[in-house]
Amino acid sequence: QVQLVESGGGLVQAGGSLRLSCAVSGRAFNMLVMGWFRQPPGKEREFVAAIDWSGVSTFYSDSVKGRFSISRDNAKNTAYLQIISLKPEDTAVYLCAAASQYDVTIRGADYEYWGQGTQVTVPS
DSSP states (O other), rough: EEEEEOOEEEEEEEOEEEOOOEESSSSSSGGGGEEEEEOOTOOOOEEEEOTTTOOOOOOEEETTTTTEEEEEEEETEEEEEOOOOOOGGGGGEEEEESSSSSSHHHHHHHOOEEOOOOOEEEEO
C-alpha cells in the first residue's frame, strides 16, 4: 500500500514563504513521478507542478512559474514544494500525488496515489 503524507502547510502572510513536504512509503520512490496539485475553496482541483523520477525534468503551471519550485530527495523518499512570495490566491488545500510512469504529467487522472492534503492559507 502506497502512502503519501503531506506536511508544512499553515497560515502565512502575503509575501511569505513555505516549504511543503510529501513523504512516500510503500513503493520504490525513485520509480515515481511526483506531482503537486491544489484545490482552492469552492473551486476545482488544479495542477501545480510535477517532477520526474530523477529530479531533472520539472513542469509548472503558468500561474505559479517563478514562485514555486518542486524538488525531491530520493534518499529520503520525499518530494518538496517550495513556495515564495505567497499571495491570497494561493490559499488552497495542497495535495501530493504519485504516478507510476516515466514522464512528468499534468493530468490528475495519471496519478494513482494521493495524499490527504495540507492547508495553506494566505490572508488578504
